[in-house]
Amino acid sequence: MGMQVLMSSKKTVPYGLTPGSVITGKWNGSSYCIIRLIGQGANGSVFLADSAGTQVALKVCSHAADLALEYKVLVTLAKERASSPGPRPIELDDWVSRSGTLFFYAMEYIQGEQMESFITRKGQVWIGAFLLQLLGDLSDLHASGHSFGDLKAENLLISKDRCRIRLVDFGGVSQFGKAIREYTEWYDRAFWNAGNRRADIAYDLFATAQLLIKLSCPSLSVSTFANLDARRRGEALFRQLSREAVLQPWRSVINKAWTGGYSSADQMRSDIARIQQEWLNKQRKSPKLSPTQQQLAMSVKKPRRKWDWTDWSILAASFLAAAVLVKLFGT
Amino acid sequence: MMWGTTTIRQILVITDGQANVGSDPLEAASLAAANGITVNVVGIVSEGASGIDGGRQAHNIASAGGGMCRIVEMRELSGTVQMMTQKSMQMTIHQVVNRELKSIMGETEDSLPPMKRVQVAQMVDQIGEEATLQLVVAVDVSASMHSKLPRVREALRELEIGLEARSGTHEVAVIAFPGNNGQLASTVCEFSPSPDLTWLMNDLTAGGGTPTGPAIEAALRLHQERRRDLQAHIDQEEDGDASSYVV
Ligand SMILES: Nc1ncnc2c1ncn2[C@@H]1O[C@H](COP(=O)(O)OP(=O)(O)OP(=O)(O)O)[C@@H](O)[C@H]1O
Numbered sequence: 001m002g003m004q005v006l007m008s009s010k011k012t013v014p015y016g017l018t019p020g021s022v023i024t025g026k027w028n029g030s031s032y033c034i035i036r037l038i039g040q041g042a043n044g045s046v047f048l049a050d051s052a053g054t055q056v057a058l059k060v061c062s063h064a065a066d067l068a069l070e071y072k073v074l075v076t077l078a079k080e081r082a083s084s085p086g087p088r089p090i091e092l093d094d095w096v097s098r099s100g101t102l103f104f105y106a107m108e109y110i111q112g113e114q115m116e117s118f119i120t121r122k123g124q125v126w127i128g129a130f131l132l133q134l135l136g137d138l139s140d141l142h143a144s145g146h147s148f149g150d151l152k153a154e155n156l157l158i159s160k161d162r163c164r165i166r167l168v169d170f171g172g173v174s175q176f177g178k179a180i181r182e183y184t185e186w187y188d189r190a191f192w193n194a195g196n197r198r199a200d201i202a203y204d205l206f207a208t209a210q211l212l213i214k215l216s217c218p219s220l221s222v223s224t225f226a227n228l229d230a231r232r233r234g235e236a237l238f239r240q241l242s243r244e245a246v247l248q249p250w251r252s253v254i255n256k257a258w259t260g261g262y263s264s265a266d267q268m269r270s271d272i273a274r275i276q277q278e279w280l281n282k283q284r285k286s287p288k289l290s291p292t293q294q295q296l297a298m299s300v301k302k303p304r305r306k307w308d309w310t311d312w313s314i315l316a317a318s319f320l321a322a323a324v325l326v327k328l329f330g331t
Numbered sequence: 332m333m334w335g336t337t338t339i340r341q342i343l344v345i346t347d348g349q350a351n352v353g354s355d356p357l358e359a360a361s362l363a364a365a366n367g368i369t370v371n372v373v374g375i376v377s378e379g380a381s382g383i384d385g386g387r388q389a390h391n392i393a394s395a396g397g398g399m400c401r402i403v404e405m406r407e408l409s410g411t412v413q414m415m416t417q418k419s420m421q422m423t424i425h426q427v428v429n430r431e432l433k434s435i436m437g438e439t440e441d442s443l444p445p446m447k448r449v450q451v452a453q454m455v456d457q458i459g460e461e462a463t464l465q466l467v468v469a470v471d472v473s474a475s476m477h478s479k480l481p482r483v484r485e486a487l488r489e490l491e492i493g494l495e496a497r498s499g500t501h502e503v504a505v506i507a508f509p510g511n512n513g514q515l516a517s518t519v520c521e522f523s524p525s526p527d528l529t530w531l532m533n534d535l536t537a538g539g540g541t542p543t544g545p546a547i548e549a550a551l552r553l554h555q556e557r558r559r560d561l562q563a564h565i566d567q568e569e570d571g572d573a574s575s576y577v578v
Binding site: 027042064065066068069071072092093094101177178179180185190191196197198223226227229230 | 406409410414421425440441444445446448449451452453455456460482485488489492493495496497498
């Protein structure tokens with residue numbers, strides 16, 4: 001094998017796959033028509049594609065082995081549980097393109113919004129609710145002897161259909177005791193000198209705490225800390241965090257996750273549930289909250305069911321009644 | 332197969348410019364490759380610049396050394412060093428596995444059906460996790476690099492963390508070029524699982540030249556000496572059926 005040049009700059013159209021391009025698998029013969037590029041990462045590109053009328057996601061990559069391992073993880077997790085937190089795997093195949101063989105797998109397309117933008121849009125009150133879901137998923141993954149590894153906001157989608165958190169990018173999933181396969185500095189325990197980079201339960205829980213911080217204080221950036229000596233980074237971060245009022249309720253959880261104080265995702269989950277509950281009780285009593293904010297606060301505990309036609313017809317009827325009353329008794 | 336004791340040897344060159352003193356770095360790199368040692372190169376560009384002086388050369392060195400090349404900005408250095416070392420190990424193992432597959436079945440990994448390939452990938456992954464890594468890092472300490480050395484040190488520390496997480500053992504040695512006392516390159520840390528990097532901060536008085544070729548040669552010599560030492564050690568223990576599979 002010759003030199004492998006890793007480009008820093010990303011090409012605009014990866015692998016020349018423009019909308020309308022068709023990929024046909026060499027082994028299984030299925031065809032996929034590219035709809036658009038969804039995402040591009042260090043290990044490949046993800047496309048939305050049409051497969052006989054169904055929308056699927058395709059991950060395309062020029063390196064066969066990493067892709068094969070990632071696919072295998074998805075298959076294993078899908079087998080173990082009826083509803084995997086990740087996308088359902090469809091097939092792994094090769095595509096012989098004009099410029100050489102490329103490797104791809106097809107998976108369920110998760111229609112949703114990136115967690116960060118969801119929170120920005122809907123408010124931080126949702127953070128706790130999604131962390132509870134996430135920790136439930138992590139707990140299942142841990143039961144199978146794996147860390148998720150590369151846990152980060154970009155790898156979390158909020159599905160449109162069920163308002164449920166879903167994980168994508170299983171390239172970092174690592175067996176307990178082995179080296180973490182992929183990581184991102186902000187979420188990496190070793191970067192902050194808070195432990196090693198070996199897969200265990202606490203590694204993911206540390207990343208969850210970092211996610212909580214990132215979502216609560218989006219202006220914090222890893223580059224502020226990258227220039228510091230690793231041993232100073234934690235200290236510097238906590239100095240900044242002490243000024244953040246939004247983090248006040250979460251302080252104990254963050255500390256515990258940072259110091260490896262949780263031995264299971266469920267422990268962290270119940271701590272978050274408790275804090276969430278206390279916070280809600282306080283908010284409900286607080287008169288400062290606007291009605292919509294109060295409603296949002298309530299909705300975290302008990303998700304509001306969607307308005308259906310009955311709600312609308314009741315609303316319409318009451319408007320109508322009001323109009324009639326105004327007509328009758330007005331003037 | 333006796334994969335448990337697979338040893339992988341690498342040279343990692345960290346530089347920010349064109350080689351301009353001493354022997355040809357391409358020749359040195361291909362000599363290393365011929366000795367089963369992979370040469371990887373990281374070129375550092377200043378913020379916003381599109382390339383470095385000698386970027387093409389960096390790619391060519393890596394190509395001759397059978398390794399990878401990446402041109403990055405300072406802030407990407409840590410991640411790159413770590414990722415390249417890991418990826419390059421996997422690549423070496425893939426090459427060996429492919430040679431074996433070819434000789435056994437007349438096929439390479441990429442021509443296997445996808446689900447068979449998954450099995451090979453899992454095996455390679457396991458070998459990579461358990462293999463012994465011997466790495467010589469050759470750091471350019473010419474004048475323009477001085478302000479960058481703290482970050483280089485940080486990157487090597489990060490690398491150590493990554494290597495520590497594996498189940499396999501590792502040893503890292505460090506060479507500085509140009510070296511002390513008018514030498515073109517000198518060893519500043521002997522092979523060690525956690526090399527002492529304090530020297531990277533202190534009084535480096537190196538002059539302007541960039542003797543990349545001699546640095547790669549010195550790294551190659553270091554590897555060969557280490558290999559001989561370890562071999563002598565094995566012979567001493569009269570381990571007749573040496574099961575080590577040297578890549
Ligand atoms: N099944 C899916 N459904 C919908 N969107 C997806 C799916 N898989 C991936 N994506 C989107 O594509 C992006 C890139 O995918 P992914 O993270 O798997 O690529 P990667 O090359 O591994 O990237 P990274 O460098 O982050 O590791 C994701 O952030 C996500 O937004």
